[in-house]
Amino acid sequence: MIDALSYTFVQNALIGAFFTSIICGIISTLVVTNRMVFVAGGIAHSVYGGVGIAAFFGLPILVGATGFSVFCAVVLAYMLLYAKERLDSLIGSLWAFGMALGVILVELTPGYSKDFMGYLFGSILSITQNDIMVMAGFSVLLLIFIILNYRVILGLSYDEEFTQLQGINTRFFSIMLMVLIAIGIVISMQSVGIILIIALLSIPAYCSEIFTASLAKMMFWASIISFASMLSGIVIAYYYDLQAGASIVMVLAFFSFVLALVYRFLQSKLQLN
Template structure:
């Protein structure tokens, strides 16, 4: 068991799992409490367009995708303000458009390499030092942002109208939140891929909501659940040569089932008396 730590790629994967867990724990809590799961899924899938643009133009993938993610978040944020009806259809259209553009541009790029599919399905065992540095920088920014704006985030998450009455421009702040969510997805996409990242954002936060009573505790619990699932997924991928991203999601689903069942049995047995 301890032998896997002698390999650089597993060391990178474990370090990356720690930082990604923090990012997804915090971002996922914002997504779940603000009911943005479908919207976050739309952003995540559309970001393959950013991967395709970066590859086609020869830009660093993380920079090209980050820029594209900001544009998508701003576009959806503005549309949410003015297009309440059928907003889900707009998200679905952006989702399909981004995926289609990404696939076309990647396949049209000189020296096209199938390894770019790792951005779709995840490749945490191949993350690099630069990926880890990006995670640390974004995690630090995320921590400072949440710490400085915790009361505003709390208000927007649970009582947006009251927060607006306090003089906070909730519309602009929601767009800022969407941009941060989009950037978090970009930083985390190497873990489980753009297709499955929504599971890492939604399942741990949804599970942690069962046994926490504050937003901060929910973020911490969600990060812990994410880390446990990622460690399990990495071990399964290493020993059985399965896809790491898919393995992480399966572990997450098993953990969620155990937590939901345990919570149900606890309530049935103790709260009735």
């Protein structure tokens, strides 16, 4: 593996993994603490509709995917505010619509032969310098937003009604969080793909929640867990010639399973004592 570090694409993959782990560590914490895993899944799968739009109209994939996912995020934000009783059905419909739209538009795109499997399952080893610049820029913006609005985000995550009583426009911040989640999903899909991204949006925060109840510490540990899992997945994929995105998700799943067992065992020992 040391020899592989001399290759530019491996270096890009490791740098991309670092910035992706920051993005997913923060976003997964927001998703889990706000109980929006299914919502995030709906946004993630609707991204493929944006990929199809970009291909059909000859736009950059990042532009089409970001625009459509942000639109879907805003729609879901209003659903969360005004249609909670039918939210699961609406998310499922948007999920299916986005995927179907993407498939149809890709098929209708004349002469478009690009392999779209990379968008579905990720291709972290194909990350470019431009991708890294986008990841780094969004990571910085995301960190600045969280730092400047930490107390508001904390209130939204644990006591939205009290936060609203403080005169804070919780609707605006709820929509902003959804938009940030959508953009983070689009930027991170290069690493593990649209289908597997839900693992990075839920498992790291679930694991970090075992260590701490602090929102900031959850974000920190979720980022650490994401980065360690991504590094492990890349190494496994390199040595066994496997798909990197799937390897990363398998490492995450195995780690969360072992951690949950250890946590339950320790809890039972404490109760007996």
